[in-house]
Amino acid sequence: MRIQTRDKAFWSVLASPFVIIGLGFLTATAFNALIEGWAWVPLAIVYWSSMGYCIWRFKGDKPLAHWLKKSRKAPVWITITLLLGMFPLTILVMNYHLFDSVWLVVFWLLFALINPLLEEYYWRGILLDRLLLKFPQWAAVLFTTILFMISHPLMWGVFSAANRSYHLYIFLFVAGIVWAITYLKTKSLRYVVLSHFIVDIGNLTVLTFLNIYVPPAM
Known part of the structure; x- marks a missing residue:
C-alpha cells in the first residue's frame, strides 16, 4: 500500500x-x-498559488528550510550561478529610466522577491527531487529545464513580447541547467534563489509584461 501511495505521489x-x-x-x-x-497580476496569483500548493502537498516531512540550508562547497558552480544572475543587470542599467511610476517599482520589487523563491522551491526543489527518484540525473535536469523554459512563452508570453523572444529561450535553458546543477552540487537552493532574484531584478519583469520594455531585437 505504501509503495502504491508513493507511486501515485x-x-x-x-x-x-x-x-x-x-x-x-x-x-x-x-x-x-x-x-x-x-493580465500578469491574475496570472502571477494563479501561478504562485499553484506552485505553493504543490510545494505544500509534495514536500513530505521536509521543512521548507531544508532547501535553503547551508550550501556544500562548490565554488565553481556557485560562481557560474552568480555570474549568470548578473548578466541581465545590463538591461536594468540601460533602461531604468522606464520606471516612471512608484507603483511600477513596487510591483517589480515584489515580483522579484516572491517569484524566485516559489519557482526554485517548485522547479528545482519539489519537481527535480522527485524525478531523481526514478530517472537518471541528466534526464531529470533536462525535463525540468525544458518545462521551465517553455512555461514562460506559454504563460507570460501570451501578453508579453519579450517572453516570446528566442533570446529568452536560450537564456532560460542555460539558466535552468546551471541552476539545477548548482542545486545538485551544493544540496541547497540558497545561491540558486539569489541568482534567480538578481535575474528578475535585471530583466525588468513587470515592464516586459506591460510591454513598456521590449528587447531591441524584436
Missing part, C-alpha cells in the same frame, strides 16, 4: 507542471482579452 508530481502551465495559459489568455498586459 510520483505521478502526481510528474503531471503537476503540465497542470500548472495549463492553468497559467488559460488565465493569461482569458485576462489578456480583458486587461492586456495587466
Whole structure:
C-alpha cells in the first residue's frame, strides 16, 4: 500500500507542471482579452498559488528550510550561478529610466522577491527531487529545464513580447541547467534563489509584461 501511495505521489508530481502551465495559459489568455498586459497580476496569483500548493502537498516531512540550508562547497558552480544572475543587470542599467511610476517599482520589487523563491522551491526543489527518484540525473535536469523554459512563452508570453523572444529561450535553458546543477552540487537552493532574484531584478519583469520594455531585437 505504501509503495502504491508513493507511486501515485510520483505521478502526481510528474503531471503537476503540465497542470500548472495549463492553468497559467488559460488565465493569461482569458485576462489578456480583458486587461492586456495587466493580465500578469491574475496570472502571477494563479501561478504562485499553484506552485505553493504543490510545494505544500509534495514536500513530505521536509521543512521548507531544508532547501535553503547551508550550501556544500562548490565554488565553481556557485560562481557560474552568480555570474549568470548578473548578466541581465545590463538591461536594468540601460533602461531604468522606464520606471516612471512608484507603483511600477513596487510591483517589480515584489515580483522579484516572491517569484524566485516559489519557482526554485517548485522547479528545482519539489519537481527535480522527485524525478531523481526514478530517472537518471541528466534526464531529470533536462525535463525540468525544458518545462521551465517553455512555461514562460506559454504563460507570460501570451501578453508579453519579450517572453516570446528566442533570446529568452536560450537564456532560460542555460539558466535552468546551471541552476539545477548548482542545486545538485551544493544540496541547497540558497545561491540558486539569489541568482534567480538578481535575474528578475535585471530583466525588468513587470515592464516586459506591460510591454513598456521590449528587447531591441524584436
